[in-house]
Amino acid sequence: xxxxxRFGDYGGFYVPEVLIPALEELxxxxxxxxxxxxxxxxxxxxxxxxxxxxxxxxxxxxxSEYVGFKVYLKREDLLHGGAHKVxxxxxxxxxxxxxxxxxxxxxTGAGQHGLATAMIGALFGMETKIFMGVTDIERxxxxxxxxxxxxxxxxxxxxGTGTLKDAINDALRYWTAHVTDTFYLFGSAxxxxxxxxxxxxxxxxxxxxxxxxxxxxxxxxxxxxxxxxGGGSNAIGIFSxxxxxxxxxxxxxxxxGRSLSSGKHAATLAAGRVGILHGAKTYLxxxxxxxxxxxxxxxxxxxxxxxxxxHCYLKDSGRARYVAAQDDDVxxxxxxxxxxxxxxxxxxxxxxxxxxxxxxxxxxxxxIVVANLSGRGDKDVSIVERCRPLED
Amino acid sequence: MKTYKQVFSELAQANRAAxxxxxxxxxxxxxxxxxxVKTAIDAGADVLELxxxxxxxxxxxxxxxxxxxxxxxxGMTVRKALEFIxxxxxxxxxxxxxxxxxxxxxxxxxxxFFRDFHQAGVNSVLVADxxxxxxxxxxxxxxxxxxxxxxxxxxxxxxxxxxxIASKTTGFIYTVSVLGVTGSRADxxxxxxxxxxxxxxxxxxxxxxxxxxxxAEHAAAIARAGADGVIIGSKIAELIxxxxxxxxxxxxxxxGFIGKVRRAIGNSVAKPPNESFDPAQDGFGGLNI
Numbered sequence: 001x002x003x004x005x006r007f008g009d010y011g012g013f014y015v016p017e018v019l020i021p022a023l024e025e026l027x028x029x030x031x032x033x034x035x036x037x038x039x040x041x042x043x044x045x046x047x048x049x050x051x052x053x054x055x056x057x058x059x060x061x062x063x064s065e066y067v068g069f070k071v072y073l074k075r076e077d078l079l080h081g082g083a084h085k086v087x088x089x090x091x092x093x094x095x096x097x098x099x100x101x102x103x104x105x106x107x108t109g110a111g112q113h114g115l116a117t118a119m120i121g122a123l124f125g126m127e128t129k130i131f132m133g134v135t136d137i138e139r140x141x142x143x144x145x146x147x148x149x150x151x152x153x154x155x156x157x158x159x160g161t162g163t164l165k166d167a168i169n170d171a172l173r174y175w176t177a178h179v180t181d182t183f184y185l186f187g188s189a190x191x192x193x194x195x196x197x198x199x200x201x202x203x204x205x206x207x208x209x210x211x212x213x214x215x216x217x218x219x220x221x222x223x224x225x226x227x228x229x230g231g232g233s234n235a236i237g238i239f240s241x242x243x244x245x246x247x248x249x250x251x252x253x254x255x256x257g258r259s260l261s262s263g264k265h266a267a268t269l270a271a272g273r274v275g276i277l278h279g280a281k282t283y284l285x286x287x288x289x290x291x292x293x294x295x296x297x298x299x300x301x302x303x304x305x306x307x308x309x310x311h312c313y314l315k316d317s318g319r320a321r322y323v324a325a326q327d328d329d330v331x332x333x334x335x336x337x338x339x340x341x342x343x344x345x346x347x348x349x350x351x352x353x354x355x356x357x358x359x360x361x362x363x364x365x366x367x368i369v370v371a372n373l374s375g376r377g378d379k380d381v382s383i384v385e386r387c388r389p390l391e392d
Numbered sequence: 393m394k395t396y397k398q399v400f401s402e403l404a405q406a407n408r409a410a411x412x413x414x415x416x417x418x419x420x421x422x423x424x425x426x427x428x429v430k431t432a433i434d435a436g437a438d439v440l441e442l443x444x445x446x447x448x449x450x451x452x453x454x455x456x457x458x459x460x461x462x463x464x465x466x467g468m469t470v471r472k473a474l475e476f477i478x479x480x481x482x483x484x485x486x487x488x489x490x491x492x493x494x495x496x497x498x499x500x501x502x503x504x505f506f507r508d509f510h511q512a513g514v515n516s517v518l519v520a521d522x523x524x525x526x527x528x529x530x531x532x533x534x535x536x537x538x539x540x541x542x543x544x545x546x547x548x549x550x551x552x553x554x555x556x557i558a559s560k561t562t563g564f565i566y567t568v569s570v571l572g573v574t575g576s577r578a579d580x581x582x583x584x585x586x587x588x589x590x591x592x593x594x595x596x597x598x599x600x601x602x603x604x605x606x607x608a609e610h611a612a613a614i615a616r617a618g619a620d621g622v623i624i625g626s627k628i629a630e631l632i633x634x635x636x637x638x639x640x641x642x643x644x645x646x647x648g649f650i651g652k653v654r655r656a657i658g659n660s661v662a663k664p665p666n667e668s669f670d671p672a673q674d675g676f677g678g679l680n681i
Contacts, residue, residue: 001525014494014521016451018546018568020553159457165448172450177572179548276495276521277448289470290499291447 005193083375091202111143113187188231192279207241256324414625418468453575
């Protein structure tokens, strides 16, 4: 490999020898094309005409009045496919095309990345396989059906808890046996180098746009940027635009599940210890010996025991702060935004909103907050229905 | 403590490849696992590959994953694995290679891990999820603990990289016969002979071949192709899985399988047979050296 792929001591590429040639090929291709004029031009056009970028920055007036400070939502939920995932799948999918690969594989938790990959598989006419845990298949059945309609094969993973971690394990195993013609389209800013760097690059669009929109619309930078963190791709995407703006506070919100003390959560940065999983040195939820813990969250997309290496670095350096929101508060936030703004947030970004609600009345009214609304909540309606039945 | 060097040079004189079975320590439970490994030694294993079970074994196929889960469910821990190895070494002094996922070593503490396990009788530690690029992270600690090094070479490893890997290897090269994860396969990969020949040209370090070897014929073909050792894992885990309700039958089938592979290897010498060595008289009890 040309680069170490480290963020401080985090990251790297802890993978079996057999995967090294594939990662080298990917690294070479990424650095060759990511600034290539033709590649950039083609990606720009797709992001605009296919995905619907730029996404709006929306002032959520009623929600702002409720919490007592100014909240702007970066509307990634309005993109094609309903989430920020398409930024990355278009980027990596196009890279796969430039590399001459004909097959795509991807892991998925909530199904948003799986769907965004299936869309791109259809768009480029590539054979697509999506690895998804059985628990997630059950709780995100609408997305599963959409993937199949796009022509993707959805492979059900029984291992472990049947969630994102297990899907990644099996996608990595499959890739090991099919490295020659298959492109592994990784969905989050984690995993082995070059994925954290590459996914960050394709998602950095969110932060660049948001920064510009703040300056144009509000005339100044925000005080706080907040985003949910599972693997951390939407968060690193929006944070990256503000990293050099030292006065902008960056806050990542992890899945607090039932509660941190119950052990039933997925708050890796809040409660984890440094370890190695899925090719990277990262904070990790694990037992004393180093066996990886089972996680729990109402949101499939955050239900992951590791986290992107750059977030680990940002936590240690103090540049970003990470907190956790519990399932109950997340469901409250889902209901509140829907009632006040007519916007159904996905349960993942509802974590960021839950944090903002927890700050109600605690911040100066002139405080400007940008929250990354990374996906829409249609996929979660049945979960919300089950957890919070409506009274007739 | 017997070294790889001693075993491979003895076997070279006997003109036979080493038989190296792999076991997940504690599969299906501690006591049965001890009985299984001792049975394998008695049936003719020359070297042991032992894995401490990990929750997320990304280099392993479904069979070994299930073995890991069985072992973890029965309460296997890194500490108990230390005891296990001491117990095996009391039974017979055969070299032991550990097959590990890095996080378990990292959490235990690298230096302490290598020291404790070497003292218990381990000869080498192969980290499945660490390539030669990151070997520096563990190399010094392993060497100063007195361990030999074992690294993997796969069918897609470039020649320059093979040389680099060979230059850092003091034990043996773990040659992966297929692109993919561990697991029994019906047919032997057609790239393996070329791979052995390539490695033999660039290094005098012993070359052992694993992944996908499930039949005595496979083992024999690999020995004929010039490999110094044959590693068999998933097939044995399958025999364990299939006989979970009958331990006696489990042990008998494992002994039978290992004996059969041992005979097949014994009859498949790469070079012209050494006159003083008669495979027919070489029973299940290992070489009398």
